[in-house]
Amino acid sequence: MAKNQILTDSDSDDDTPLVARSNGTRSRAAKANGNGKRPHTSDEELSDEDVPLAKRAKPTNGASAKPSSSGSAAASTSTTSRLLKEEDSSDDEPLASQASDTRHIVSPEKIKDESDSDDDVPLYQASANGAGKKSAAKPKANGKAAAASDSDSKPAKTKVPRKRVKKEEDSDADAKPLKKARTPRKKVKVEEDDDSDDDKPLAKSLAAKADSKAAKGDSKGKGKAKTKKEAEEAEEEEMFKWWEANMLGDGTQKWQTLEHSGVLFPPPYVPLPSDVKMLYNGKPATLPPESEEVAGFFGAMLETTHAQDQTFCNNFFSDWLKILKKYPPAGGVKITEFGKCDFRPMYEHFAAEIARRKSMPAAEKKALKAEKDAAEEKYTFCLLDGRKEKVGNFRAEPPGLFRGRGDHPRRGALKFRIGPEDIILNIGKEAKIPVPNIPGEWKKVVHDNTVTWLANWKENINGSFKYVFLAAGSSLKGQSDMNKFEKARELKKHVDKIRKDYNADLKSKLSADRQRATAMYFIDRLALRAGNEKGDDEADTVGCCSLRYEHITLQPPDELVFDFLGKDSIRYYNVVKVEPQIFKNIRIFKGPPKETGDAIFDRVTTTTLNKHLASYMKGLTAKVFRTYNASITFQEQLDKCTPKDGTVAEKLAAYNQANRMVAILCNHQKSVSKNHGTAMENMAQKIRALKYQRMKLRHGLFALDPKLKKKRKNLAEDESDIDDEWIVKYEDETRAKEIEKAQKKWEKDNEKLEAEGKDTLDESVVEAKISKINDEYDRLKEERGTGQAEVKGKKTEENILTNIAKLDERIHTMKIQMVDREEGKEVALGTSKINYLDPRITQAWCKTHNVPIEKLFSKTLMVKFPWAMEVDGEWKF
Incomplete structure (x- = not known):
């Protein structure tokens, strides 16, 4: 059939209005299938403009893989030095990855002292000096008193990064940046090194740094230390504001001078203790x-779902046999059958190492962290045109087993160890060539x-290139981000003409034009990705241009059912009501002789589609449409749904709802967390505790x-879900928790x-505290069923009513958060x-509605988008 075949189907139907871009036309009728699990994160779509054409390849998992969205939001990995990450936990890492650190450099957990704050003390137990009052003002270093604000008061307008804003403790999990996701479908991703301060609001992190600087100033005897405010101002002034210097880039030269320390390679493998061996046919095998x-890579994953996946196991065993052929077991043992291999001893060793690491004394953890930080320090920054800028993923990806997404055919394959001989280094001509931290010479050094x-470097799984970029907060990455959103805003000027043209082409006599117009309709209205052809060794994921016969089902009279695996093997299932002409076109495109496996848009490719779009606007691609529709929908939803006189909690719920609408539009799904039910129950218990x-x-x-x-008749009725049985259980559990907390604090203080x-605290100190706790709960026990209660602090009607009102507000806020979390359990907010x-x-929006930006953006996001922090409340997309 000729490329420009004339269609014979009737075209007498009149043009009908475009489907309104309302949420009703984008109903999501199903949830992600088993392959749709998204580790939390977000998959950042990076431009290919920085990658030489000759080296652009299809992406896969790896060190440069893009983080996913775990959502959301407001905190980062650690969940968020790695952007994207919605449920960041070391539990998701192979045991070998965690345990191996104990044989080299351990990355200890951050040690925090127990707080003696009264925040968690019930209002009715507040002390006489504190009940119903604000805490006393404390003098700052500069002599000024800092007025303590009531946690329930209206938040002040935030100025970033100087203003301190207390971060909400029970924020939505989706407000936290998701952890780095493995992304086989994406090109390359910038990944930041872990930052232990990522979960803190930016203002608090800067304050902590200011304290540290001030302390150093005193110890060195160089004069009076800077105050926190002065230190914060100094750090803010040191930031290079490239957006004010008109540095948006011209697509050619990116830098003049560049110096860096290269790539940090993982340490060589350290063999397991001689008594830890895998078993083959029931006997220890010396490898x-x-x-x-x-073998340890698989042994560490023994209790994961990967070890139960037949394809994963087959690929692992096939690659391992190749290694065994080159490095056979001692004693002439021949390993030929996977079923006879027992990796349990290895798994138990790794699990024990992790437990040992977690139980290490705080001093040892601190020393190990200092050692690790010192070893990595020179790799974390580079000099770009004389400016010190942070490097993103400076670590070479360690060897391991490829996990992939969904039904990736290569899952379980061995990822080789990367060495200097695999790395191409890009550095300034006058810069000193760095020496690798392990023996070897760089493959090549270029000055581009x-x-x-x-x-x-080129990874061995899919043959794609992985890259080390500057960190998300760098000037180059910031310019790329700002250009991306500015290009999406520019599309506003052209979108009406584009829609008019493709609407007219829906009835074109040329099959290629009609197919292109229909594809553009889907990309615009449903925010589908453009899609590319996939190889046999890649996961069967598709986009708009690569949709096949079986991916769209006609449901007369005017509905289309989309069902396919999109990016990262996330299932896209959507029942969409469309215009009659769209329905007719799909019926034609699926007509005989086409059958299962045939392309619906067989006359359209991503390349030709993007070339057509570029004729309307320079640099316009299908990806720009996705960014534009996401942002414009978000702006419209915020303007429509935000309550003008609502509480901060109500405004945050409206924000998350708008974010959810975009996530649904873009098909940013996640599987329901295994801890979701427990988290919801805990929130319900917190509400009952407040009651x-x-x-x-x-x-x-x-x-x-x-x-x-x-x-006060409104206060006469008892709380509906508080009965005598629950009160007994609650008081007994709370007593036990407070005693345990006191014991742990005493132990930690002594440690x-x-x-x-220094001298440690005598055991009588903790015994006295425990005795006081028991006396208090014995008194509460006597009050049960009497309808009487002793209120500590100011025993006045006004004071008690004020405290009741505060509790009512907290209960209301918690209920809003519960609804918000339940509605977002299957939606990844972080990616969008x-x-x-x-x-x-x-x-x-935050400035207009007096919502602290720290409640929505983590420290990582605020560092990533410094150029966005200076707009005023009148700014609109």
Whole structure:
């Protein structure tokens, strides 16, 4: 059939209006299937403009893989030095990856002292000096008093990064940046090194740094230390504001001088203890280090779902046999059958190492972290045109087993160890060539100032290139982000003409034009990705241009059912009501002789589609449409749904709802967390605990004057879900928790004092505290069923009513958060927030509605988008 075949189907139907871009036309009728699990994160879509054409290849998992969205939002990995990450936990890492650190450099957990804050003390138990009052102001270093703000008061307008704003403790999990995701479908991704401060609001992190600088100033005797405010201002002034210097880039030269330390390679493999061996046919097998390392990769994953996946196991065993052929077991043992292999001893060793690492003393953890930080320090920054800028994923990817996404055919394959001989280094001509941290010579050193990568290498799974880029907050990455969103905003000027033209082409007599117009309709209205052809060794994921016969089902009279695996093997299932002409076109495109496996748009490719789009606007691609539709939808939803006089919690719920609409539009799904049910139950218990406190205040109020029961009829009724049985259980559990907390604090304090060489606290200290706790709960036990309660602090009607009102507000806020979390359990908010939503929309919305930006953007996101933090409240996408 000729390429420009004339269609014979009737075209007499009149043009009908375009489907409105409302949520109703984008109904999501199903949830992700088993292959749709998205580790939390977000998949950042990076431009290929920085990659030489000759080296652009299809991406896969790896060190440069893009992080996913775990959502959301407001905190980063650690969940968020790695952008994207919605549920960041070391539990998701192979045991070998975690345990191996104990044989080299351990990355200890951050040690925090127990707080003696009264934040968690029930209002009815507040001390006389603190009940119903604000805490006393404390003098700052500069002599000024800092007024402590009530946690329930209206938040002040935030100025970033100087203003301190307390981060909400029970924020939505989706507000946290998701952890780095393996992304076989994506090109390359910038991944930041872990930052232990990522979960803190930016203002608090800067304050901590200011304290540190001030302390150093005193210790060196160089004069008076800077105050926190001065230190914060100094750090802010040091930031290079490239957006104010008109540095948006011209697509050619990216830098003039570039110096860096290269790539940090993982340490060589350290063999397991001689008593830890895998078993073959029930007998210990002595393996050379090269073979033992690969066996350990699988042994560490023994309790994961990967080890139950037949394809994963087959690919692992096939690659391991190749290693065994080169490095055979001692004693002439022949390993030929996977079913006879027992990796349990290895798994138990790795699990024990992880447990040992977690139980290490705080002083040892601190020393190991300092050692690790010192070893990595020189790799974390580079000099770009004389400016110090942070490097992103400076670590070479360690060897391991490829996991992939969904039904990737190569899952379980062995990822080889990367060495200097695999790395191409990009550096300035005058810069000193760095020496690798392990023996070897760089594969090649180039001086290409038209690209932004510092190093690259080719991985062995899919043959794609991996790159080391600057960190997300760097000037080059910031310019790329800002250009991306500015290009999406520019599309506003052309979108009406584009829609008019493709609407007219829906009835074109040329099959190629009609197919292109229909594909453009789907890309515009349904935010589908363009899609590319896939090889046999890649996961069967598709986009708009690569949709096949079986991916769209006609459901008369005017509905189309989309069902296919999209990026990262996430299932896209959507029942869409479309115009009659669209329905007719799909019927034609699926007509005989086409059958299962045939392309629906057989006359359209991503290349020809993007070339057509570029005729409307320079640089316009299908990806720009996705960014544009996500941001414009988000702006419209925020303007429509945000309550003008609502509480901060209500405004945050409206923000998350708008974010959800975009995530649904872009098919950013995640599987329901295995801990979701537990988290919801915990929130319900917190609400009941607040109601318990409210009950005690009510009883205390009526004890002051029984006549108040008639006067305050709204407080006369008992709490609906608080019964005697629950009260007994709650008080007993709370007593036990407080005793345990007191014991742990005493132990931690002594551990700290011992590390500092000071005298430890006597056991009588903790015994006295426990005795006081028991006395309090014995008193509460006596109050059960009496309808009486002792209120500590100011025993006045006004004070008690004020505290009851505060509890009512907290209960209301918690209920809003519960609904918000339940509605977002299957939607990944982080991906769209990081990659598709213009951050200036969020900042302008926060300023307009007096919502602290820290409640929505983590430290990582605020560092990633500094150029967006300076817009005013009137800014609109």
